[in-house]
Amino acid sequence: MSGPDPDLLSLNTATVREQWNLRQMIEGCARHRIRGIAPWRDKLAAHGTKDAARMMRDHGLVCTGLCRGGMFPASDRKGRKAAIEDNLRAIEDAATLEAKCLVLAVGGLPPGSKDIAGAREMVRDGIGEILDHARGSGVPLAIEPLHPMYAADRACVNTLAQALDLCDELDSARSGALGVIVGVYHVWWDPELERLIERAGDKRLLGYHICDWLVPTTDLLLDRGMMGDGVIDLPLIRSWMERAGYRGFHEVEILSKNNWWKREGDEVLLTCKLRHETAS
Amino acid sequence: MSGPDPDLLSLNTATVREQWNLRQMIEGCARHRIRGIAPWRDKLAAHGTKDAARMMRDHGLVCTGLCRGGMFPASDRKGRKAAIEDNLRAIEDAATLEAKCLVLAVGGLPPGSKDIAGAREMVRDGIGEILDHARGSGVPLAIEPLHPMYAADRACVNTLAQALDLCDELDSARSGALGVIVGVYHVWWDPELERLIERAGDKRLLGYHICDWLVPTTDLLLDRGMMGDGVIDLPLIRSWMERAGYRGFHEVEILSKNNWWKREGDEVLLTCKLRHETAS
Numbered sequence: 001m002s003g004p005d006p007d008l009l010s011l012n013t014a015t016v017r018e019q020w021n022l023r024q025m026i027e028g029c030a031r032h033r034i035r036g037i038a039p040w041r042d043k044l045a046a047h048g049t050k051d052a053a054r055m056m057r058d059h060g061l062v063c064t065g066l067c068r069g070g071m072f073p074a075s076d077r078k079g080r081k082a083a084i085e086d087n088l089r090a091i092e093d094a095a096t097l098e099a100k101c102l103v104l105a106v107g108g109l110p111p112g113s114k115d116i117a118g119a120r121e122m123v124r125d126g127i128g129e130i131l132d133h134a135r136g137s138g139v140p141l142a143i144e145p146l147h148p149m150y151a152a153d154r155a156c157v158n159t160l161a162q163a164l165d166l167c168d169e170l171d172s173a174r175s176g177a178l179g180v181i182v183g184v185y186h187v188w189w190d191p192e193l194e195r196l197i198e199r200a201g202d203k204r205l206l207g208y209h210i211c212d213w214l215v216p217t218t219d220l221l222l223d224r225g226m227m228g229d230g231v232i233d234l235p236l237i238r239s240w241m242e243r244a245g246y247r248g249f250h251e252v253e254i255l256s257k258n259n260w261w262k263r264e265g266d267e268v269l270l271t272c273k274l275r276h277e278t279a280s
Numbered sequence: 281m282s283g284p285d286p287d288l289l290s291l292n293t294a295t296v297r298e299q300w301n302l303r304q305m306i307e308g309c310a311r312h313r314i315r316g317i318a319p320w321r322d323k324l325a326a327h328g329t330k331d332a333a334r335m336m337r338d339h340g341l342v343c344t345g346l347c348r349g350g351m352f353p354a355s356d357r358k359g360r361k362a363a364i365e366d367n368l369r370a371i372e373d374a375a376t377l378e379a380k381c382l383v384l385a386v387g388g389l390p391p392g393s394k395d396i397a398g399a400r401e402m403v404r405d406g407i408g409e410i411l412d413h414a415r416g417s418g419v420p421l422a423i424e425p426l427h428p429m430y431a432a433d434r435a436c437v438n439t440l441a442q443a444l445d446l447c448d449e450l451d452s453a454r455s456g457a458l459g460v461i462v463g464v465y466h467v468w469w470d471p472e473l474e475r476l477i478e479r480a481g482d483k484r485l486l487g488y489h490i491c492d493w494l495v496p497t498t499d500l501l502l503d504r505g506m507m508g509d510g511v512i513d514l515p516l517i518r519s520w521m522e523r524a525g526y527r528g529f530h531e532v533e534i535l536s537k538n539n540w541w542k543r544e545g546d547e548v549l550l551t552c553k554l555r556h557e558t559a560s
Contacts, residue, residue, distance in 0.1 A: 109511055114512065148428050148429070149427065156469075188431075189428040189431035189432075191400065191442050215389075216500075220429075233394040
């Protein structure tokens with residue numbers, strides 16, 4: 001199996017969020033010849049979206065995604081309306097950045113609720129409400145199914161099958177305005193993964209996020225591994241993406257409280273670059 | 281929705297494994313009028329299987345399952361053979377206990393492996409190898425799909441769909457010799473759960489394990505919640521089990537390092553009994 005194109009590496013800023021501000025991240029990417037970047041909105045807010053967009057352009061960086069929209073479920077109508085408004089602002093930011101997509105972490109159960117089917121309806125309705133605006137702004141919406149261990153508190157869309165069903169329901173024409181992120185951390189275990197990537201196809205594969213699953217994993221959220229340090233067969237999953245027609249970036253997103261967040265930012269980026277070539 | 285029959289409560293001994301030995305667990309169940317018990321093999325070993333069986337009989341307890349067989353994948357033929365032999369011993373123990381089933385936690389990736397498809401084949405082959413012996417011993421084998429967060433190190437069967445596909449492949453006649461455990465902790469998030477329980481049907485629903493999913497969950501393995509303390513809609517899932525024809529026990533299995541394992545065994549059992557009636 002041939003290695004990945006090094007030019008397709010992208011840095012999700014969560015990977016060095018404890019070390020650097022957005023300017024440092026952008027300069028770091030340029031220094032290490034990483035061509036893509038996917039900022040989180042908290043990092044964006046510190047600089048202003050227009051300045052951030054200019055900095056990325058000046059350094060020749062592609063914005064592979066904005067993290068994140070979503071978080072639709074809420075206990076009452078007011079909360080759901082506030083979520084919609086926040087998503088509309090995120091779409092504007094994504095448009096300014098010329099982001100390849102707005103990543104949707106769709107949200108979990110409202111506080112006190114045990115109604116996961118109801119939360120899933122709120123997600124469908126929420127995406128439905130913002131889809132036209134996103135389409136008009138030229139910002140594809142990318143549903144990222146999150147690992148089932150986040151079903152309660154982060155995202156009640158937990159499999160690629162479920163995300164693709166939503167796409168079928170809300171964008172049956174496969175217009176390209178709605179698709180999915182394949183985040184290996186979230187879906188690597190799925191026995192249907194190969195078939196589901198094929199089902200998604202080029203039109204709906206809006207992003208590919210890489211990292212690794214460590215054994216043991218010591219924290220549900222902040223113990224992700226660097227590519228090659230865990231048990232995910234990354235070259236195999238990439239081959240499925242490529243066979244389905246995906247030609248986009250490979251975005252590294254590593255939340256790692258006790259390891260990578262404690263290292264120098266440059267060491268992290270160097271390692272991402274190396275492991276992208278040798279273990280992805 | 282009517283409450284569950286209190287006589288259907290069963291205690292999985294993991295729930296008080298840090299407090300009591302098997303004799304104390306059996307006496308505790310009798311004292312609290314809990315009619316079922318599901319021992320782990322380590323607790324069994326301390327007493328001897330025949331003595332344990334006699335103690336259970338003497339106290340009128342039903343053995344709702346033996347925990348556990350499985351753990352089939354291994355790096356080499358010798359390791360896989362050792363796993364088979366261990367499973368055959370577990371079947372003998374389950375027969376002696378007149379257990380309703382032998383619970384299979386099927387095992388994850390062999391050390392150093394990233395081949396989850398290969399591990400899944402080893403699981404299929406392993407179950408295939410022991411099925412005739414189990415049938416001959418009158419011990420149904422119950423595949424328990426474990427939560428996807430255990431795919432690497434505990435079980436590479438992670439959805440009810442996958443477990444039922446295995447049943448279809450290995451016991452297409454639906455003889456009752458092979459089925460599944462519905463453990464709410466592992467499958468509550470599955471958008472297909474209702475349909476899959478219906479698909480399993482009475483013949484293949486060999487057990488029902490209850491506890492709760494806490495928000496936040498602070499440990500991947502040892503932070504399960506007491507029924508009612510988390511976000512799982514237990515009465516709803518029970519209603520699906522009942523509609524599918526399940527009439528068996530409701531087995532409480534709570535691994536809780538920092539909470540329930542630190543309390544008096546009698547307090548734990550009292551709470552199980554109460555929450556079974558009010559929140560399950």
